[in-house]
Every structure is written in structure tokens, then in C-alpha cells.
Amino acid sequence: MEVHRLRNLLGPDVLRARLEHEGVPRTTLSFYRYVRLLDVGALRHALYREWEALGVLGRTYVAPEGINAQVSVPTANLDAFRTALDARAEFKDMPWKIAVEDDGRSFLKLAITVKRKIVADGLVDDAFDVTNVGEHLDAATFHRKMEEGALVIDMRNNYECLIGHFEGAYLPKADTFRGAIEEVVGMLERRSADPLGRPSAEPEILLYCTGGIRCEKASAWLKHEGFSRVSQLHGGIIDYARQIKAEGLQSKYKGRNFVFDERLAERITDDVVSTCMQCGTPSDRITNCREATCNVLLVQCEACAAKYDHCCSPSCREVHQQPMEVRRAWRKGRSTRSTRTKAINDPAALRARIAKEEERLAAGHELRAWPRAERRRGQARSSWLEARGPNNN
Numbered sequence: 014m015e016v017h018r019l020r021n022l023l024g025p026d027v028l029r030a031r032l033e034h035e036g037v038p039r040t041t042l043s044f045y046r047y048v049r050l051l052d053v054g055a056l057r058h059a060l061y062r063e064w065e066a067l068g069v070l071g072r073t074y075v076a077p078e079g080i081n082a083q084v085s086v087p088t089a090n091l092d093a094f095r096t097a098l099d100a101r102a103e104f105k106d107m108p109w110k111i112a113v114e115d116d117g118r119s120f121l122k123l124a125i126t127v128k129r130k131i132v133a134d135g136l137v138d139d140a141f142d143v144t145n146v147g148e149h150l151d152a153a154t155f156h157r158k159m160e161e162g163a164l165v166i167d168m169r170n171n172y173e174c175l176i177g178h179f180e181g182a183y184l185p186k187a188d189t190f191r192g193a194i195e196e197v198v199g200m201l202e203r204r205s206a207d208p209l210g211r212p213s214a215e216p217e218i219l220l221y222c223t224g225g226i227r228c229e230k231a232s233a234w235l236k237h238e239g240f241s242r243v244s245q246l247h248g249g250i251i252d253y254a255r256q257i258k259a260e261g262l263q264s265k266y267k268g269r270n271f272v273f274d275e276r277l278a279e280r281i282t283d284d285v286v287s288t289c290m291q292c293g294t295p296s297d298r299i300t301n302c303r304e305a306t307c308n309v310l311l312v313q314c315e316a317c318a319a320k321y322d323h324c325c326s327p328s329c330r331e332v333h334q335q336p337m338e339v340r341r342a343w344r345k346g347r348s349t350r351s352t353r354t355k356a357i358n359d360p361a362a363l364r365a366r367i368a369k370e371e372e373r374l375a376a377g378h379e380l381r382a383w384p385r386a387e388r389r390r391g392q393a394r395s396s397w398l399e400a401r402g403p404n405n406n
């Protein structure tokens with residue numbers, strides 16, 4: 014009998030080609046639930062078997078505290094997928110959030126991972142009641158409370174807020190959930206501290222995040238910290254976008270929504286709320302540096318993408334433009350897989366570095382020390398400066 018390994022064993026190029034030739038319309042959706050799950054290892058294998066048979070791709074975490082899934086399902090199998098989920102009492106009637114901007118290419122493979130928690134939050138669970146969450150608001154109610162002057166807080170990381178957010182929202186500078194929540198508590202405490210010691214009116218707090226799941230923890234944490242008037246956007250920005258469309262409301266969220274799949278972001282409105290980190294012109298084109306050893310997330314306009322060959326800096330471009338064998342030798346021993354998403358959070362420092370590197374290039378230097386033999390071989394391919402010509406920067 015053939016043993017099924019219950020995991021993907023194919024490389025990304027094979028997977029990409031397979032998805033491209035599949036020609037099947039897909040729907041990208043996400044769902045989560047905090048629910049007590051027993052024997053998550055066995056459950057994980059059972060789900061993998063069922064979902065693989067339905068052609069489901071995507072990333073799912075199962076943990077003793079629940080399930081958190083972002084998947085793409087062949088649209089023809091949506092009903093069967095719903096039936097399979099509902100067959101388990103723990104997962105019955107989980108609300109789905111369907112991506113609004115979707116080319117069906119959001120995920121390449123199916124990965125279901127057993128985790129300690131479904132969101133890496135860094136919080137100590139025993140310390141507070143995770144079920145004491147804020148009130149869930151639909152889009153229209155969220156709008157009304159915004160108009161009444163409630164304090165809107167983005168519960169996502171710094172790089173997620175960059176390219177889109179609610180008007181006037183507080184945007185954390187931290188790059189982890191735990192950092193963001195600590196920052197928010199600090200901000201709220203400073204805000205409510207009255208220099209004369211008078212009791213100040215507690216603000217009405219509105220939280221939002223990508224799909225709603227982080228607000229479950231964040232609202233419970235804020236209530237634990239003593240803030241009682243806490244509400245959260247039901248279903249997050251993903252479902253907000255759907256409600257806005259369905260009800261014909263004017264979006265108070267401007268720009269794009271950062272998502273955790275191959276698309277990186279989906280557009281909610283045409284507003285461009287960010288600027289290119291390399292040249293400063295308005296842009297919300299978020300991308301990874303193409304040099305595999307860097308892979309940093311940045312906002313990069315089309316012109317800079319062309320100028321820097323989709324890299325974050327001249328030094329990454331220099332690596333990227335070496336002949337394949339030189340690149341391979343150089344990358345040896347360097348990590349090329351980013352295990353965590355890192356984003357540039359100081360564009361001014363990036364621009365200063367770029368300027369310095371451009372200066373060195375203009376003076377005829379190379380930015381990295383290339384092995385001599387390999388360089389000679391590489392010279393057949395003229396350097397980017399010569400290839401581009403002097404008037405083309």
C-alpha cells in the first residue's frame with residue numbers, strides 16, 4: 014500500500030506551473046475559531062486528507078485553542094468544502110471571509126501545521142480571560158461610531174498598516190502583535206492620564222485587523238487592562254470590504270489590505286496612502302526585494318522597480334545581476350529563506366544607503382567583493398551601468 018506523506022513535497026516552480034495549467038476558478042477565503050480541540054495531531058492529518066481531495070491550497074494552523082485558515086478552494090468545490098467542515102461539531106457554521114480581489118493564485122500548496130497557538134501573540138493566556146472579547150460591529154455600525162468620535166486603532170503590524178488603513182486610525186510602529194498591543198496600551202494610558210488627577214472620560218475604542226482574529230485577543234487584553242468600552246470590526250478588513258460592496262457604502266478604509274498570501278495585498282479603494290521607500294513618490298506597490306538573501310518587504314514604485322531591478326538597493330541589485338554561477342557561489346552558506354516577514358521601517362535610512370552606494374558605483378567601485386575568476390567570467394555580461402547608458406538614471 015502506498016503511504017501518503019500528508020504533506021507537499023514539490024518545489025515552488027513545479028507548484029506554480031501546476032496552478033497555472035489547472036485552469037480551474039478558485040475562491041480565496043479565510044476563517045478561524047477559538048474552540049477547544051483534542052488530539053490536534055490526528056485532526057491535522059484527517060483535515061489534510063479531506064482537503065487535499067477537494068483541491069484545497071493554503072495555510073492553516075490547528076492548535077488546542079482552535080483553528081485559523083487561509084485557503085483557496087476550487088470554486089466548484091466550495092459546497093463540498095463547507096459540508097466537510099460542518100460535519101465536525103467544532104467547526105460547524107464557521108463564518109467565511111471571502112477575498113474581494115482574487116485571481117485564484119493566492120496559494121501554491123496545502124500546508125496544515127500543528128501549533129501551540131493559532132496566532133503567535135506572545136501573550137500569557139492564563140493571565141486574562143480570552144473569551145471576554147469586545148463587541149463585534151458590522152461596517153455600518155463601525156462607521157457610525159467613527160463619526161461619533163471613537164478612537165480607531167489598527168491592530169496590525171507596522172508593515173501591514175503602511176499601504177492602507179482607516180482614516181485617522183492609530184497605527185502601531187511595532188512589527189509584532191505583542192509589540193503592537195503593548196504600544197497601544199501605553200498610548201491609551203498616556204492619553205487617559207490627567208495631569209491634575211481628575212477622572213477623565215474613557216474613550217470608546219474601535220479595533221480592527223485583517224480578518225478579525227487578532228482583535229479577539231487584543232480586545233480581551235484591553236479589557237483585562239481595564240478598558241471597558243472596546244469594540245471590534247467583525248470579520249476584519251476582509252469582511253468589511255465585502256460589506257461595503259454589498260451595501261454600497263463609502264469605504265472609510267483607504268488603500269490596500271495587506272494579506273498573507275502570494276498576492277501580498279488586495280485593493281479596497283483607489284487611494285494611495287503610502288510613498289515609495291526609494292524615491293518618495295506616491296505608491297502602494299508592496300513587494301519583496303528580489304535578491305533571495307535579502308527578501309525584505311518594501312513599498313517600491315514601478316520606476317524604482319525598473320531602476321533597481323526589483324531589488325531594495327544597488328548592492329542587492331549587484332548580487333542579483335551577477336551570472337547565475339557567481340550568485341550561487343556567493344549565496345552559499347547564506348540564508349535565503351526568510352522565516353519571518355521583515356519590512357523596512359526606516360525609509361530615510363534606506364535612501365541614505367542607496368545614495369551612498371550610488372556614489373561608490375559612480376566612482377567605479379563594486380559594492381561587494383566578487384571572486385576574481387568569477388568576475389572575469391561575469392565581464393562578458395557588461396555591467397549594469399554600461400548597459401543602461403549615462404542618461405538613463
Ligand SMILES: [Zn+2]
Nearest residue numbers: 289292314317
Ligand atoms: Zn520609487
Ligand SMILES: [Zn+2]
Nearest residue numbers: 302307325329
Ligand atoms: Zn535587498
